[in-house]
Each structure stands twice: as C-alpha cells, then as structure tokens.
Amino acid sequence: MIELQALTFRYAGADRDALHDITLTIPDGAFLGIIGPAGAGKSTLAHCLSGVIPHAVRGDFYGAVRVDGLDTADSRLTDLSCIVGTVFQDVDSQIISSVVEDELLYGLENFGVPREEIEERLTFALEQTGIAPLRHRAIASLSGGQRQKVAIASLIALRPKILVLDEPTGELDPSSSRQIFSLLRRLNRETGMTVIVVEQKIMLLCEFAERLIVLSDGRIERDGTVREVLGDIAGLEAIGVNCPRSARFSSLLSEKTGRPVPVCVNADEAVEAARRLIG
Ligand SMILES: Nc1ncnc2c1ncn2[C@@H]1O[C@H](COP(=O)(O)OP(=O)(O)OP(=O)(O)O)[C@@H](O)[C@H]1O
Ligand SMILES: [Mg+2]
Structure with missing residues (x-):
C-alpha cells in the first residue's frame, strides 16, 4: 500500500508548491492512472513515490509518503528501489549502459537476482516489450520509442511490487502503446503488481486503468473510477484535460436528448449508447 499524508513539495528556488497538501491511499494491486495539464505536478508526484524526492532533488518537503510501510524520507533509495520501480518521463536520464542487454543485466545483478533466474527474466522482459531482436544493439543507435521500451523492459525484469511509469x-x-498497456494489465492481474501510470493518451489510459486521479496546479482535482471521473466532462475541460471522444459523445447525447446516457469510455460503448437511443 502507498500512503501520502499531506504531502507538499516546493522545488528549491520556486515561488509556488509543485504539490500541495496531497493525501492519498493507493491499495496493493491498484491500476491507477494520473492525468492533468502540463506542469500539474504529475512527474513530481511520480518522483515522490519513488523517493527521488526528497533524496535527490532539493526543495521543501512536508508531510509523509509511505510505501509498503517504509517512510520514503527515512529510507535509503536503494531499499525503496527494490519496492518501487520507475520509468522516468526522460528515459535517457536513467539509461546507463551502452548495449540493451547490459542495461537489463545491470539492474538484475544489482538487485542480487540469482544467476539461474537472470536469463529467464531477461528473455521474458525483452519478449514482452517486443524488443527481443534488439538485445545486442547499441542503445545510442535506437529510436526514442525503442529506448523507452528498453527502460520499461529493465523495470519489468526487476519485478518490483509497485511500478510507476511517467508517460511510458x-x-x-x-x-506499441497498446502492447505496453496490455503488458501492464497482465502483470497487474496475474502477479498483483501495483501499476501507476502518468499518461497523456487519455483514451488508452481509460481503457486500462481502474482508478483515475486528475492533478492540476499541484492539487488533486478528481479521484475516482474512470467512469466517475469522466462523468464530468465540463469540469475536466475547465481544468484543461482533453477528454476521450467517447465520453464527450455520451455527455453530448445526454445533453441534446435530455435523457440519461451512461458515460462511455470507448467507441463500442458510444455506438451502443447511440443505438439504444435510436431504437
Ligand atoms: N527541477 C525543477 N526545479 C524547479 N521547478 C520545477 C522542477 N521540475 C518541475 N518544476 C515545476 O514544478 C511544477 C510541476 O512540474 P511537473 O514536472 O511535476 O509537472 P507535470 O505535470 O509532470 O508536467 P508535464 O505534463 O509537462 O510533464 C511545474 O510548475 C514545474 O515548472
Ligand atoms: Mg511530467
């Protein structure tokens, strides 16, 4: 479980809080999506979950973040990284090896994964992220998307209890985006990993996440199931969130016909809602 208690963070030299008074509980096994406009504090929140804040970033940190019972401020980053695995928004800042295979091996060896398990974990992670053919490639020769998959594969190979992915x-x-989300869902359902994803592709996120948090200006503006959050299109658009077309459609349908229409989270549901109204 993750518990945030009145978390406030202000970067050194900044004149406002990047996160302000965030209180939040994320149970084990959750699949949580985080959305919000640029500068809302999404990456800052991801850094607080991984412990990078307050350990490696200067600023004023108030409140508490507890991950699996560990208070992040009082725990070592190396201990936290065994529990929370992160893919940063800027993946290049976290890739340290020059060859794909080495990047995965680095983490596995550092985590003390037994030798006999390493090959199986490596193959699984490369295959599941669709980069098995890139195993011996120089990372510098890869595209941005391929490097992003290397970072995700490195994370998956370590099998942390909690995955935090910032715009993966x-x-x-x-x-490929769908392939990654399907993989996250499988890991979430089959192994009970907690998955927390910051994502701009809201339509895709809404299809996979169970719970959605909307951040704006460092505060939690909405927190609920995908359907609950998408139920207030006008409110979300006022915050600056670009809502999925299916949800806008169901909202419009309800407004124009004056009849209740359930929130549609994908195209199939939108077609079904229209059909029901016509029929
Ligand atoms: N290293 C830093 N030093 C000072 N201020 C920062 C730093 N990093 C982020 N900020 C500020 O903190 C606020 C939140 O930034 P953050 O990167 O968490 O937003 P975000 O929601 O991830 O945005 P984006 O969608 O653009 O990735 C912004 O006002 C940003 O300018
Ligand atoms: Mg960000």
Whole structure:
C-alpha cells in the first residue's frame, strides 16, 4: 500500500508548491492512472513515490509518503528501489549502459537476482516489450520509442511490487502503446503488481486503468473510477484535460436528448449508447 499524508513539495528556488497538501491511499494491486495539464505536478508526484524526492532533488518537503510501510524520507533509495520501480518521463536520464542487454543485466545483478533466474527474466522482459531482436544493439543507435521500451523492459525484469511509469508511451506508436498497456494489465492481474501510470493518451489510459486521479496546479482535482471521473466532462475541460471522444459523445447525447446516457469510455460503448437511443 502507498500512503501520502499531506504531502507538499516546493522545488528549491520556486515561488509556488509543485504539490500541495496531497493525501492519498493507493491499495496493493491498484491500476491507477494520473492525468492533468502540463506542469500539474504529475512527474513530481511520480518522483515522490519513488523517493527521488526528497533524496535527490532539493526543495521543501512536508508531510509523509509511505510505501509498503517504509517512510520514503527515512529510507535509503536503494531499499525503496527494490519496492518501487520507475520509468522516468526522460528515459535517457536513467539509461546507463551502452548495449540493451547490459542495461537489463545491470539492474538484475544489482538487485542480487540469482544467476539461474537472470536469463529467464531477461528473455521474458525483452519478449514482452517486443524488443527481443534488439538485445545486442547499441542503445545510442535506437529510436526514442525503442529506448523507452528498453527502460520499461529493465523495470519489468526487476519485478518490483509497485511500478510507476511517467508517460511510458510518449514516443511510441499506437500499436506499441497498446502492447505496453496490455503488458501492464497482465502483470497487474496475474502477479498483483501495483501499476501507476502518468499518461497523456487519455483514451488508452481509460481503457486500462481502474482508478483515475486528475492533478492540476499541484492539487488533486478528481479521484475516482474512470467512469466517475469522466462523468464530468465540463469540469475536466475547465481544468484543461482533453477528454476521450467517447465520453464527450455520451455527455453530448445526454445533453441534446435530455435523457440519461451512461458515460462511455470507448467507441463500442458510444455506438451502443447511440443505438439504444435510436431504437
Ligand atoms: N527541477 C525543477 N526545479 C524547479 N521547478 C520545477 C522542477 N521540475 C518541475 N518544476 C515545476 O514544478 C511544477 C510541476 O512540474 P511537473 O514536472 O511535476 O509537472 P507535470 O505535470 O509532470 O508536467 P508535464 O505534463 O509537462 O510533464 C511545474 O510548475 C514545474 O515548472
Ligand atoms: Mg511530467
């Protein structure tokens, strides 16, 4: 479980809080999506979950973040990284090896994974992220999307209890993005990993996440199931969140017909809602 208690963080030299009075509980096994406009504090929140804040970033940190019972401010980053694995928004800042295989091996060896398990974990992670053919490639020769997959594969190989991914599909095409989300769902369902994803592709996120948090100006503006949060299109758009078309459609349908229409989170539901109204 993750518990944030009145978390406030202000970067050194900044004149406002990047996160302000955030209180939040994320149970084990959750699949949580975090959305919000640019500068809302999404990456800052991800850094607080991994412990990078307050350990490696200067600023004023108030309140508490507890991950699996560990208070992040009082725990060593190396201990935290065994529990929370992160893919940063800027993946290049976290890749340290020059060859794909070495990047995965580095983490596995550092985590003390037994030798006989290493090959199986490595193969699994490369295959599941679709980069098995890149195993011996120089990382410098890869595209941004391929490097993003290397970072995700390195994370998956370590099998942390909690995954925090900050815009993991930013450089990926639609089919690769879906592949990554499907992998996250499988890991979440089959192994009970907690998955926390910051994502701009809201339509995709809403299809996979169970709970959605909307951050704006360092505060939690919405927190609920995907359907609950998407139920207030006008409110979300006022915050600066670009809502999925299916949800806008169901909201419009309800407004124009004066009849209740359930929130549609994907195209199939939107078609079904329209059909019901016509029929
Ligand atoms: N290293 C830093 N030093 C000072 N201020 C920072 C730093 N990093 C972020 N900020 C500020 O903190 C606030 C939150 O930034 P953050 O990167 O968490 O937003 P975000 O929601 O992830 O945005 P984006 O969608 O653009 O990734 C912004 O006002 C930003 O300018
Ligand atoms: Mg960010």
